[in-house]
Amino acid sequence: MIPEYIHDFELRLKYIFREKYNIDQISLERGLPKNVLEEIMAERPLAAAIPEIYGGRGCQVRECLGILAAASYESLPLSLTFGINIALFLEPVAKYADPSLRPEIFKRFLEQQNMGGLMITEPDFGSDALNMKTTNKTSTDGYHIKGTKHWQGLTGMADYWLIASRNQKDNGDLSRDIDFFLCDRTKAGQQIVVEQYYDNPGLYMIPYGLNQLDIHVPSNYKLQPETTGIKMMLDILHRSRMQFPGMGMGFIKRMLDEALAHCQQRNIGNSKLIALDNIQFQLSRMQAAYTICSAMCVRSSQISGINHNLAAEGMEANAMKTVVTDLMQECAHLLVQLSGANGYRTSHIGGRGIMDSRPFQIFEGSNEMLYAQIAETTGKMMKKHKLRNLIEFLEDFPLTQRAGEHFRKTLSFEIEENLPQRKLVDLGKIIARIICISYVLEMQDKGFREDLIKNAITTVQQEVSALVTLQGFNNSNQVIEDYQSNSSWLEMTKSF
Known part of the structure; x- marks a missing residue:
């Protein structure tokens, strides 16, 4: 059941952005109009990240993610604004700031709509x-x-x-x-x-x-x-990455809802667009993204509160951040593709969504760098346990053992030593997705619907199969810096 606080906020945002103001027009302007921001902040959404002793709602991760999801369904930039305030300011202040400073800071956030x-x-x-x-x-x-x-x-x-x-x-x-x-x-x-x-x-x-x-x-x-400042920084950044699923949740759901509505209404000949097989495939990928992101939100709600120190939890933080941001970008692209020419407009939520979701794959660590780190960490653990076969490690590793059986045949191969960086990135993508399927299976235990679970597993199995092929493919291409020499196509046509 959705907490009443979050449900009311969802309804308020819907009214502000769809009835009172035009979100499509607002989104094309630099900054958020002051009167619109004041109306949104009057609902005190950031109270979710303020301890109860200071008048807030208690820093419950579940509520923080719910606020982020409610915002990103209507506006991804608004959700990121909240995400910055929650994960990169309010939670660190609640955990690490001098207690004498907290009352004034939190009071100004609650009463004067301050931001950090x-x-x-x-x-x-x-x-x-x-x-x-x-x-x-x-x-x-x-x-x-x-x-x-x-x-x-x-x-x-x-x-x-x-x-x-x-x-x-x-x-x-x-x-x-x-x-x-x-x-x-x-x-x-x-x-x-x-x-x-x-x-x-x-x-x-x-x-x-x-x-x-x-x-x-x-x-x-x-x-x-x-302990140290570096570990404090890692704790802050890892907690922030574990809250990316909140921002991704509402955004992915909106992309999916818009795509479903369009495909159910659009006629192609004598049938609806949704009847086409490839359309079913594309929509199923969006639904898989919805399920995977939901599972991340459940996991994050369990482990990322400020009472936990996440400095050493880079594997999970990086897996959540990379996979959910890849899914966000894919869902935006799929909506634009399904929407045809209308999607290729900045006033269209899909076209706008491509540009709004793209930097999520870059900031707080580019996805390629984080995938490589996941693979490097895995390699060190495998070496420590004297393992070479990937599935043998994954079926014993706590973060992946639930999902291992679904990938046993595909991932039964030995990891080469000294992998080039390009293969480390692809290996990191595989491991991150297996971690996320473990989250999905844990969510299944809590009663999440079976057909969506099966859809997500099949989708990731197909994706992992393609990534495994890249592991075995020998591509050591290097950039040719003086490529312009003897490479003019016009020279190739002078005899025509």
Whole structure:
């Protein structure tokens, strides 16, 4: 049963975006109109991520994912706005911020519609966060933070920021650990200068840009890690990745609902579009995505609360993030394809969905990098247990053992040592999908409908079979940098 709080929010969003305002028009504008945002935030959706002691609803992952799903059904950018606030600010504050700061922060979120974000990425250090150059130095009244950050969602819009930096020692060297600090833009000495706003081609509602930091914050604005700052960063990022299924859930369901409605209504000759075999195949893939994402939401609700430390849970976090974002992008493409020419419009939710969902495969770690990490981690575990055969490992590994029997024949092969990166990526895709089918089977135990479960398993079996073929195919092609020499097609036609 859907919690009443989330159900009411769904109805309110539907009214705001479909009756009172035109979401198709709003989505083509930069930023979200202030009056629309105020109406949405008046429902206090972010209360889900605030502890009860401070007037919130208790930081229940189930409710946080429900809010994200409700938002993404109507607007993926709105859901990402909530996701940034929940996973990258409110939850870290609830877990790591000085207790003396929490009452004011949470009160402003609940009563003044404040927002917060996270600054990690730098122009010269994207995924290489451990080499960031933003510095912090102790001063007489706290810390002086200086550096450059970019591609932060809610640039120039957030009231609060969590800023990652490295301590600068007296000799100028930077610490290997990472420190995080709160920044309150309403306080003197904590203003962040936005040098440039980026022209992001999707997610128009969310401002991104280049930020210059030269701020001073009090000593108690430093977050307090349980062990090290790096592990705190991993805990934050892994929890965020485990909440991607919430954003994916509503989006995938909307793509599926729109596709089903179109195919049921569209006539082709004497029959409906949905009667065609290939249309059934495409729609079944969207339904498989719906089932897999549902299973991720169930799993995330069990394991990703702030009472858990997720620093060491990279395998699950990466599997959830990569697979759900691949599914989001595929569902958007399928809806556009099924919709014909009408889908190829920015005012169409499918066409817009392609651009809005695409960066999800890039930010918080590109999918190719995360798939490679999954494969590398698997290889290390197999080597430790002196195993070479993939299915032997997967049927014994806790995250995949439930699903192993469904892939026994396909995955009964030996993993080569020193795989090239391109094969590591494909191997990571296989393992991530097996992990997700284990989630699906666990959800089946809770009573999820059998036909959707079977659909998802068959869909992933087909996909894994194709990926296994790539493992055995020898492709070591390298780029030819001077390719323009002797490669003009016009030269090939001069004798015609």
